[in-house]
Amino acid sequence: MTMVRKLVLLGTGLIGGSFALALKRMRQVEHVVGVGRNLANLERALELDVIDSACQDAAQAVEGADLVLIATPVGQMGRLMQAIAPVLAPDCLVTDAGSTKGDVVALFREHLGTRLAQCVPGHPIAGSDLSGAAAARYGLYEGRRVVLTPLPETTPDAVARLEALWRLCGAEVYRMTPAQHDSIFAAVSHVPHLVAFSYMNALLERDNIDACLDFAATGFRDFTRIAGSHPDMWRDIALANNRPILDDLRRNVAQLQALIGLIERGDAAALTGFIERASRARVAWDARDKEKQ
């Protein structure tokens, strides 16, 4: 028997699509319905067998579903929860893949208050700068982490079901509070993206931008890859997790100001110290990360 009879993806893009592909490969889902606003994207998802049927109406799609994954930008999740609330089957598990958790947990409470036993907010820590169903791929979650932030009302059985599904996708599952999650991911995901966007914008203010881009090489590529990420997704993240993000952005501004001071003063020793501190931490993180793999 498969673990999922009918999976509904509210948002049929990189993250939802890759989840569906992983479960299909493991033969653990009978039917996947893709919901979306963009018809061409849904057609592509059908062609690529990411989904088995498409629907533009979230409420209609979730009828008879036993698993719903909300995988739109976080700013869209509230209205989708509101739309599906009256039609969800009592045993239907509802989860999400949003990159922020405090706001999404509040939305679950607001819109699915009578269903919280079956709601398990989550966040797969895997992805890319690509988006849409065509970017979905098998193996996206293999060896990656998934963070769940279950509500006090969520039943252990609902959490266990979702954990088992993510493990089938090859992921390791962790639990934390929404506040812990949002603080950590502001630092290691949200602010790095926002800094990359700012850096690209600063570059665009130069009058020799074309020559700069002509000669840009590996350092530039590594540093700015994530600046190509989807605007809607990152706008919503920045607004949803504003406090931790603003704290980290201010820490970044302070570091940049300190750096400007060191260079202006020509303080070579302090500049070495500034760079060494960062470099040591980055090298140590890389070694630790490789050990884990």
Ligand SMILES: NC(=O)c1ccc[n+]([C@@H]2O[C@H](COP(=O)([O-])OP(=O)(O)OC[C@H]3O[C@@H](n4cnc5c(N)ncnc54)[C@H](O)[C@@H]3O)[C@@H](O)[C@H]2O)c1
């Ligand atoms: N991209 C990543 O690296 C990554 C990683 C982990 C989590 N996430 C989170 O996962 C979620 C989805 O991200 P993604 O990368 O799959 O994005 P994506 O752009 O690839 O897919 C999102 C899909 O949702 C659709 N959509 C938008 N609004 C909708 C609405 N109101 N109703 C129905 N469909 C709607 C879009 O048309 C798109 O097809 C986001 O919340 C994001 O924060 C992203």
Ligand SMILES: O=C(O)C(=O)C[C@]1(C(=O)O)C=C[C@@H](O)C=C1
């Ligand atoms: O690899 C990338 O391009 C990503 O941005 C993936 C990434 C990240 O920051 O690591 C982006 C957002 C998520 O919520 C989780 C993962």
